[in-house]
Amino acid sequence: MTDFSEIRNACMLCTNCPLHETRTNVVFGVGNPDAKILFVGEAPGENEDLQGEPFVGRGGQLLDLYLNGVGLDRKSNIYITNILRCRPPHNRDPRPEEQQACLPFLRQMVKQMQPKIIVCVGRIAAQVIISKDFKVSKEHGVFYERGGMLLMGTFHPAALLRDPRRKGDCFEDFLKLQDKIKALGIEI
Numbered sequence: 001m002t003d004f005s006e007i008r009n010a011c012m013l014c015t016n017c018p019l020h021e022t023r024t025n026v027v028f029g030v031g032n033p034d035a036k037i038l039f040v041g042e043a044p045g046e047n048e049d050l051q052g053e054p055f056v057g058r059g060g061q062l063l064d065l066y067l068n069g070v071g072l073d074r075k076s077n078i079y080i081t082n083i084l085r086c087r088p089p090h091n092r093d094p095r096p097e098e099q100q101a102c103l104p105f106l107r108q109m110v111k112q113m114q115p116k117i118i119v120c121v122g123r124i125a126a127q128v129i130i131s132k133d134f135k136v137s138k139e140h141g142v143f144y145e146r147g148g149m150l151l152m153g154t155f156h157p158a159a160l161l162r163d164p165r166r167k168g169d170c171f172e173d174f175l176k177l178q179d180k181i182k183a184l185g186i187e188i
């Protein structure tokens, strides 16, 4: 069984970047550490910082809608985390030095969890995990093989709330994910 308690404890005490000074809560992650599908966003926003859980509020509800539509559930068969575990002030983009400071935690989680699929939620996560030139509008829903894992990028729910025209495209990405889960024989 995957046990994140050691990494979680290290995150709770972490002062490796200046974001620890302004956080309300460390947002470590939510879900089943034994799941084979890992979702990674960019960083906690205001609601996430207040509640200590990734993807809550309206954006989180939208993400849950897509997840539930393809048989996934943050409480049981996936794990959700972010590149950063503390909120950047005013929801600005994570700075490169903050990403570098926090990425070792994600690497440790991936090493322990050994996911078969990583879904990058939004541009920042996809640029950090898949490729620095990743363009969500062009490359969403495409699976890339890396180190025995499949990586896929899709839209961030906050972006969909700003531009609902891409909601259909995003759900298609989730349907492709569902197909991939079946093709790989991943039990969910």
Ligand code: SF4
Pocket: 011, 014, 015, 016, 017, 018, 019, 020, 026, 084, 085, 086, 098, 101, 102
């Ligand atoms: S964002 Fe990451 S590296 Fe920075 S203080 Fe929080 S846990 Fe530590």
